[in-house]
Amino acid sequence: MEKINFLKNLPLFSNLNEKEIKLILDFFNSYEKTFEKNNFIFEIGKPIDKIGIIISGEINIIKEDFWGNRSILNKFKTGEIFGEVFALSKVIPLNISVEASQNTRILFLDFKDFSMENSENPAEIIKFLSNIFKISLRKNILFTEKLEHITKKTVREKIISFLSSEAQKNNSNSFTIKFDRQELADYLFVERSALSRELGAMKKAGLIDYKKDFFTLIK
Template sequence: PISKIGIILSGEINIIKEDFWGNRNILNKFKSGEIFGEVFALAKVSPNNILVETSQNSKILFLDLTNFSIDNENNSSEILKFLSNIFKISLKKNILFTEKLEHITKKTIREKIISYLSTEALKNRSNSFFIKFDRQELADYLFVERSALSRELSSMKKDGLIEYNKNYFTLIK
């Protein structure tokens, strides 16, 4: 079981789910100031085939929760505040996973891309924005082949739906 929470002090990490055959799916990407592993550490369970991978040089502070108990009646106000903050973070992550589920359940690659880019445009309140993934990471996040993703992005650009340069996108109405 996981007993530590990771706090990203600098850099970025990808949370990856890998199957028996080595197929990778990026569950999410987290950057400096964010935490990971909190649900597993507090629930004292083992994640199945979930990996943490740095996508650049990173510094991570690990908090060991081996002797930490949620059920302790003597929890101080600091512990209760900590748990409240962890709960809020977990709720936000749940929303991100729900968004991802919406993207990956689309039938075509184009629909997956449109779903993801539309969500990012709404979050940024602009039709032009940076995404947090490079091409391979976006393919892994949307659970599609990189070459198919690149082909579909090119097709969408040719059809006048989008413009892009690396991870900067503009949606065209």
């Protein structure tokens, strides 16, 4: 019951009651698994045929190039989902992996043999899939924002673009970001040393103030 109470408050299960949620969990053969920090949840080149729901902890979606250089495409926290696009499309992600950024517990829904023809409750499944579609659309908007950040020419421009966007989301000039320094550098496609140097210069110039992951933008 505790798990159901947690799930029914998530966007993934919007407009679904407790009975319907249990039906979904049974239909997709749900199970839980715990991953220690830095362990891979999904690995590069392997099929993703499950949707993951983060019960506790955090994960990073990572992209690596031929030489092993990595960048963080996104970070997801408790209550968020991942893997849905690959699980539904059956496309193997050639250079995408998912890693636990802290000790993390995941609830998996298995889509390996999913077919609407196998369901005796299509209305509930359709509502569930509709929720997945809405979540995926929101993620696509966030990815478009990232493209805006990383296409800026200088490190400072990338930082300003990112921090301005976070201020707008929080409707405040003071806010907490979800990345540590290395993760932020990977997310913005910059070297960590260059990021730290530019943040220090911006702080000295009176443009920003920060302590760890808490930032204040100064006019």
